[in-house]
Amino acid sequence: MTIERIFIEQVYRDESARILATLIRLLGDFDLAEEVTQEAFAVAVEQWPRQGVPENPRAWLVSTARNKAVDLIRRRTRFEKKQDELQRFTRVREQLALAPASYGEGESEDAMLSDDRLRLIFTCCHPALQTESQVALTLRTLCGLSTEEIAKAFLTPVPTMAQRLVRAKGKIRAARIPYRVPPTEDLAERIEAVMLVVYLVFNEGYNAASGDALFRPDLCSEAIRLGRLLCELLPGEAEAAGLLALMLLHDSRREARMDANGEILLLEGQDRTRWNQAQIGEGLALVESALRGTAPGPYAVQAAIAAVHARAWRAEETDWAQIAALYQVLLRLQPSPVVELNQAVAVAMSQGAEAGLRLLQELEKRGELRGYYLLPAAQADLARRLQQWTAAAGAYRRALALATNEAERKFLSKRLVEAESKLQ
Amino acid sequence: MQYLLLIYGNEAYWNKLSEAEQGKVSQEYGEFTQSIAGSGHLKGGNELDRISTATTVRMRDGKRVVTDGPFAETKEQLGGYYLVEAKDLDEAIGLAARIPSSRWGSIEVRPIRVHSMP
Numbered sequence: 001m002t003i004e005r006i007f008i009e010q011v012y013r014d015e016s017a018r019i020l021a022t023l024i025r026l027l028g029d030f031d032l033a034e035e036v037t038q039e040a041f042a043v044a045v046e047q048w049p050r051q052g053v054p055e056n057p058r059a060w061l062v063s064t065a066r067n068k069a070v071d072l073i074r075r076r077t078r079f080e081k082k083q084d085e086l087q088r089f090t091r092v093r094e095q096l097a098l099a100p101a102s103y104g105e106g107e108s109e110d111a112m113l114s115d116d117r118l119r120l121i122f123t124c125c126h127p128a129l130q131t132e133s134q135v136a137l138t139l140r141t142l143c144g145l146s147t148e149e150i151a152k153a154f155l156t157p158v159p160t161m162a163q164r165l166v167r168a169k170g171k172i173r174a175a176r177i178p179y180r181v182p183p184t185e186d187l188a189e190r191i192e193a194v195m196l197v198v199y200l201v202f203n204e205g206y207n208a209a210s211g212d213a214l215f216r217p218d219l220c221s222e223a224i225r226l227g228r229l230l231c232e233l234l235p236g237e238a239e240a241a242g243l244l245a246l247m248l249l250h251d252s253r254r255e256a257r258m259d260a261n262g263e264i265l266l267l268e269g270q271d272r273t274r275w276n277q278a279q280i281g282e283g284l285a286l287v288e289s290a291l292r293g294t295a296p297g298p299y300a301v302q303a304a305i306a307a308v309h310a311r312a313w314r315a316e317e318t319d320w321a322q323i324a325a326l327y328q329v330l331l332r333l334q335p336s337p338v339v340e341l342n343q344a345v346a347v348a349m350s351q352g353a354e355a356g357l358r359l360l361q362e363l364e365k366r367g368e369l370r371g372y373y374l375l376p377a378a379q380a381d382l383a384r385r386l387q388q389w390t391a392a393a394g395a396y397r398r399a400l401a402l403a404t405n406e407a408e409r410k411f412l413s414k415r416l417v418e419a420e421s422k423l424q
Numbered sequence: 425m426q427y428l429l430l431i432y433g434n435e436a437y438w439n440k441l442s443e444a445e446q447g448k449v450s451q452e453y454g455e456f457t458q459s460i461a462g463s464g465h466l467k468g469g470n471e472l473d474r475i476s477t478a479t480t481v482r483m484r485d486g487k488r489v490v491t492d493g494p495f496a497e498t499k500e501q502l503g504g505y506y507l508v509e510a511k512d513l514d515e516a517i518g519l520a521a522r523i524p525s526s527r528w529g530s531i532e533v534r535p536i537r538v539h540s541m542p
Contacts, residue, residue, distance in 0.1 A: 176511075
């Protein structure tokens with residue numbers, strides 16, 4: 001492989017997403033932007049070894065892609081019969097006319113590219129799109145995942161995912177969802193939507209809903225990359241730092257979450273020497289900056305809870321009282337029965353299992369968590385600590401009836417067998 | 425006195441028709457439009473884009489709630505309409521959110537399919 005070819009592959013890895021984002025802005029059309037971006041790289045592969053690498057590869061690629069688009073539109077308009085497609089091409093021509101003729105004019109190049117990625121994130125996460133479409137589109141255009149990869153990550157059939165992407169792009173086009181950073185008055189609300197998408201991607205990777213693997217690391221890495229991008233593009237946004245911190249601190253435990261047999265290890269059973277200290281260091285620093293300022297948001301508080309765990313060298317040293325207090329803060333910001341459940345567990349660890357069980361009983365009575373396997377799982381665990389084997393066995397059975405993830409089910413079954421054996 | 429004639433179709437049925445059959449229906453629409461224009465009955469009319477392009481806007485507790493998809497509640501009823509010009513969906517949503525009924529009902533924002541009307 002030639003030097004130029006290696007260089008081009010590196011440029012592709014580092015820059016193709018940004019170049020795509022710029023083309024999407026210039027053309028106002030996802031599919032077309034994708035097509036011409038690929039074509040521009042193909043031309044680079046052919047020309048750069050012969051003519052040398054251009055002084056500004058990024059600008060060259062954007063220009064080349066843009067010119068390809070102009071040609072493509074001209075050619076296709078001549079032969080296109082369908083009204084829909086002709087209207088689409090007209091809109092692309094209108095969009096092209098809005099941009100300066102030569103790329104890089106007027107604005108600093110970096111500012112333009114950063115803004116384009118920011119515009120792209122907000123477009124992909126527009127509320128007029130369904131959340132699952134927002135997630136798919138973000139992974140496709142910002143992370144460069146293929147349709148097949150996204151389908152596999154969410155355990156969805158490929159044609160379903162492909163259709164989801166087609167409809168999302170179709171809606172952006174047909175309803176004219178604008179490519180822009182939202183105006184200041186809408187920004188707070190829209191940032192929340194973007195962060196939710198990133199959080200959902202991470203969560204899907206961390207707690208796989210079903211399937212064999214306990215977690216899918218690639219989704220976590222993509223979410224963290226997006227989180228970093230958000231922090232870079234929105235430096236004043238404390239919650240972006242909080243979200244990134246939360247993801248880093250959780251991901252730092254990746255190597256310790258499963259034992260040699262591929263079975264789950266709870267926090268208390270994990271080998272903490274396998275926790276990634278670099279991620280923890282970065283996460284802890286981010287938590288500091290996320291908590292600064294007037295009012296910490298929910299991601300910052302969740303990150304603070306993860307930080308308490310991360311700071312404990314051994315499970316016994318965990319400051320559970322502080323965790324319970326932080327959950328109280330979180331409940332004020334984001335009242336939710338799931339958060340109450342987590343708080344009950346923290347209370348159990350700091351004040352004793354009976355205190356925790358009482359809170360869980362109240363939760364169960366309210367019925368909001370019916371169908372959520374972690375409630376009986378928590379009840380089972382606390383009963384187990386108190387050696388109340390009948391209650392434990394019953395709760396493990398109820399949890400198994402609800403749990404869908406294979407690794408989780410294996411864990412619960414093992415605990416059920418243990419509880420049943422103690423009954424004799 | 426004026427009336428609004430609301431066309432409730434069936435996208436599934438339409439999608440099953442052949443291109444020729446659809447073309448025939450479009451032609452019938454054109455003939456009908458021309459005819460009522462000529463007789464002075466027509467005050468305005470449009471074809472709406474498919475429901476996959478629809479967005480629903482509600483105002484609840486002073487906050488804007490925007491969701492993908494057409495309006496679908498059964499306990500709300502069609503009560504009026506506006507035909508507006510807007511440069512993009514955000515602008516249209518902004519207008520919809522200012523309609524008083526958005527506070528207890530729903531406003532569906534649907535793009536118009538452009539045809540030249542007589």
